[in-house]
Amino acid sequence: MRKSKPRLYVRKFLNRPGHHTVASVLAVVDHGAYTFILSDCDRTIKLDFNGYRSAGMNNSIRKAQVLIDVLTQFKAAMEAEVKENPGRDYDY
Numbered sequence: 001m002r003k004s005k006p007r008l009y010v011r012k013f014l015n016r017p018g019h020h021t022v023a024s025v026l027a028v029v030d031h032g033a034y035t036f037i038l039s040d041c042d043r044t045i046k047l048d049f050n051g052y053r054s055a056g057m058n059n060s061i062r063k064a065q066v067l068i069d070v071l072t073q074f075k076a077a078m079e080a081e082v083k084e085n086p087g088r089d090y091d092y
Helices: 054-084
Strands: 008-013 023-030 033-040 043-049
């Protein structure tokens, strides 16, 4: 018997066509398995999120939120750099 589809399966490429090598993000929520994979060039990071018990799931949700918060701050700082240095040839 086949399991139902994952609740979430998202794979996105990070770079625009023609920029460097393949970089991607993969997020999977599949019946108790919570995985986030980030790859760029020849490096890959795999984060597994524990969801077997309530405390583990709460910690995993916090871990995801911390990642979101840091990436949001990182993006804002890069945008500030662009505004402060308008003469550079930024391509984003």
